Amino acid sequence: MEDIILFESVAETTLFKSIDINAKSILEPYFELVDYEACEYCFATLYMWKNVYNTVYYVEDDFAIVSGEYEGSDFVVLPLATKENMSKAIDFILTYFKNEEKKVHLRAITKEIVDFMKKKYPRKFEYIEERDYFDYVYNGESLRTLAGRKNQKKRNHINYFLKEYDNRFEYKKLEENNQFEECIVLLNEWSQGSEDSEGFKDEFEAIKRLFNHYDELKNKLKIGGIYVDSKLEAFSIGEMLNDNMAVIHIEKANPSIRGLYPYINQQFLVNEFSDVEFINREEDLGIEGLRKAKLSYHPSRFVEKYTVLEI
Structure with a gap:
């Protein structure tokens, strides 16, 4: 039986489910909503490493949220949502952390969303450039x-x-x-x-x-x-x-x-x-040999990623 993680939101009880192979058909329509370039944003990546990060997901009609755990801290990655529904998705995340009485922690966030959040939530978050995860x-x-x-x-x-x-x-x-x-x-x-x-x-x-x-x-x-x-x-x-x-x-x-x-x-x-x-x-994970090998193929650019922490 798949694991279900409960938390109380403002409006109702919502359900986060562990990612298993059956989640593919559920999440794929949400991946099709976005054109993200970071490697985290495809089902195979999430499924491969699901045990390492205890990955779970939640879906509504307009967006999907993927959450995990890293070094004992819960985090959420960039919502699977259109630009029009991004505010709704991020507001959901803020409510989630608030009801869990935890500080907001986002990982693998793109520069575009960082700029969006700086405008919408001024002075609320710290933005950390994660070169090892580019x-x-x-x-x-x-x-x-x-x-x-x-x-x-x-x-x-x-x-x-x-x-x-x-x-x-x-x-x-x-x-x-x-x-x-x-x-x-x-x-x-x-x-x-x-x-x-x-x-x-x-x-x-x-x-x-x-x-x-x-x-x-x-x-x-x-x-x-x-x-x-x-x-x-x-x-x-x-x-x-x-x-x-x-x-x-x-x-x-x-x-x-x-x-x-x-x-x-x-x-x-x-x-x-x-x-x-x-x-x-x-990414190269900050491993010197891996970084040298990846640079030797002369990348045309990087997909920049940020960690976002509530102040």
Whole structure:
């Protein structure tokens, strides 16, 4: 039986429900109301990490609210609502926190909504720029072709891979349970000796959740892999975030095979997102190596995110 979280609002008792696979059909119409570019705003992201953040949701006719928990503090992300109904949604959030006798805490809030809130609620909130959570956005054609001097090193790595493993590799779209099992085998192999065992466990469970419910998610979710000598050695998971932007949720490759990471990066886009204008490769979480890797692909811009706290 799904969990239900109760709180008393001014007008009535409302219900927050835990996100499960059945919430997809409920929330998708609300995602279609918005064209947000941040990686948090698609069902697969919320569903993948639902256990990490204890994610719950609430819907009305005009908006949907997604809430979670981070470091012991309840938070809400940007409401799924049209611009015309944004005030109504935010007022609902303010009432929620007031009735819970908690300070308002919003996460992954875009600059546009920050500007809106500063005007509507002057001197009520503190706005914190979260650079570690900025999403990296790239020109899709640039990632598919890797043209120009700035991408010479990437092309060199790919060319090494192509020459070294000539006629020994192939790209495949992954859609079958046995292929997903191969991905799980790889994850287990690569986890050996990992220093961040808790982080790996969370990611492992998030990926398994997508595989276990691929049938329900496959209308949007795309998964591709690279086989070397008939063995899966890399895979990537992504989907369309809005009409002109894809988001890459997961990218994994055998680090001992030179050129494999840039090759799966490129080929996943070439095969699954061949004409998508922009690619969101999510945030770097402040991890130095990850930031260096994401910057090396020369992002065209960032999706800025803010934490909003009631003063």
